[in-house]
C-alpha cells in the first residue's frame with residue numbers, strides 16, 4: 475500500500491467576499507489536506523481561532539497535528555491564525571520558516587517548487603501579490619486540486635475578470651498568466667473567497 479495515496483482534501487471554512495455599503499466583508503477559504511502529513515491552507519483572520527480549532531476537532535485533529543501551514547499570500551485574512559500551529563513549518567507566500575529559522579531554498583522567486591511529497595507541492599503563482607503561492611494536490615483518483623488563494627477570487631471571475639482585478643492585483647498580466655497555468659493543470663480550483671469549482675477542459 476502506498477501511503478501517499480491516503481490523503482484527502484476538505485474545505486474547513488468556506489470563503490466569501492461581499493460589498494456592504496462602503497465596506498467589504500470578506501474571509502478566506504480555509505482548506506485542510508489530511509493524511510500522514512496534515513496541511514492547513516490559509517488561516518483566516520485573527521478572530522477565527524475558535525472556529526478553526528473546532529473545525530479541526532470535527533475531523534479528529536488538533537492544531538498540534540498540523541505539519542504544514544501554507545498561506546497563499548500575506549494578507550490579513552489569510553494568515554490570522556498561523557499562531558495556533560507551532561509544530562508546523564510555515565510557508566507564507568515565498569517565505570518558508572519554522573520558529574526563527576528561515577529556509578533559503580527552494581527559491582520560489584526562481585520558479586522553484588516546494589515538494590511535500592509525490593502528490594502535494596507548493597508552487598509560485600504571483601499576481602494578486604508578487605509572492606503568491608498555490609498548493610497542488612493530486613488525490614487517489616489522480617484528480618488534481620489547486621488551492622490558489624486570491625489568484626481566483628471565486629468561480630464567477632472566470633467570466634468577469636473585473637472580479638479578480640478589483641479584488642486587488644499587484645500585476646495583472648502575471649496574474650492572468652498564472653491563472654491560465656492553473657486552469658491547465660487543475661481539475662478543481664479552490665479559490666480564495668468562494669466555493670470549489672471544476673475546471674472545464
Ligand SMILES: [Zn+2]
Nearest residue numbers: 502551624666
Ligand atoms: Zn483574500
